[in-house]
Amino acid sequence: NAGVTQTPKFRVLKTGQSMTLLCAQDMNHEYMYWYRQDPGMGLRLIHYSVGEGTTAKGEVPDGYNVSRLKKQNFLLGLESAAPSQTSVYFCASSYRPGQATLNTEAFFGQGTRLTVV
Amino acid sequence: QKEVEQDPGPLSVPEGAIVSLNCTYSNSAFQYFMWYRQYSRKGPELLMYTYSSGNKEDGRFTAQVDKSSKYISLFIRDSQPSDSATYLCAMGGRGGSEKLVFGKGTKLTVNP
Numbered sequence: 090n091a092g093v094t095q096t097p098k099f100r101v102l103k104t105g106q107s108m109t110l111l112c113a114q115d116m117n118h119e120y121m122y123w124y125r126q127d128p129g130m131g132l133r134l135i136h137y138s139v140g141e142g143t144t145a146k147g148e149v150p151d152g153y154n155v156s157r158l159k160k161q162n163f164l165l166g167l168e169s170a171a172p173s174q175t176s177v178y179f180c181a182s183s184y185r186p187g188q189a190t191l192n193t194e195a196f197f198g199q200g201t202r203l204t205v206v
Numbered sequence: 207q208k209e210v211e212q213d214p215g216p217l218s219v220p221e222g223a224i225v226s227l228n229c230t231y232s233n234s235a236f237q238y239f240m241w242y243r244q245y246s247r248k249g250p251e252l253l254m255y256t257y258s259s260g261n262k263e264d265g266r267f268t269a270q271v272d273k274s275s276k277y278i279s280l281f282i283r284d285s286q287p288s289d290s291a292t293y294l295c296a297m298g299g300r301g302g303s304e305k306l307v308f309g310k311g312t313k314l315t316v317n318p
Contacts, residue, residue: 093249129310131309132294132308179250194252195252195306196252197249197250197251198249199248199249200247200248
């Protein structure tokens with residue numbers, strides 16, 4: 090059982106380049122999330138998905154797009170990277186409330202360290 | 207006023223000390239309260255979960271929720287160097303984890 094796996098773990102981009110971060114979970118979770126974590130800012134929700142084929146905006150969605158074509162995968166795209174997007178990105182997943190438990194604990198991946206120069 | 211306030215620290219204590227970590231919040235709709243532990247260069251992992259007010263104990267860890275004061279605490283007894291990490295509080299109301307609001311985290315160092 091791998092849990093939540095993020096690819097890649099590290100990446101350096103030049104301003105204006107594009108990239109996709111991949112998140113995969115093997116826990117049959119309905120909900121998946123993308124967060125960014127910056128010093129002094131804590132965890133901020135970028136986008137999330139409550140099921141296959143659905144996506145929704147979180148707190149800081151600008152400059153990012155997401156797709157959830159398969160239940161186990163959640164992709165985060167940066168179309169034109171900017172230095173302000175230098176951050177550590179975390180993917181997480183959880184059960185839908187009532188699916189298996191009232192506990193909506195989020196399980197996190199190990200993070201992707203992205204630097205935009 | 208921010209929804210969740212958490213003292214960022216850093217907090218440095220000797221091994222064996224009792225550690226108290228705290229968060230305050232402003233949203234009366236919050237019903238469940240969590241503490242996550244995050245080791246350096248790792249993802250957060252759930253440490254304690256509490257629904258509504260009261261105390262919950264798990265080994266050396268105790269989580270307290272006081273909804274009347276909008277205040278939650280995590281106590282660590284007999285702290286160990288392996289407890290050195292950043293601790294994030296998180297809380298939410300009805301619905302899924304997309305509604306979780308995280309504190310900014312408190313960095314704890316336990317010195318041998």
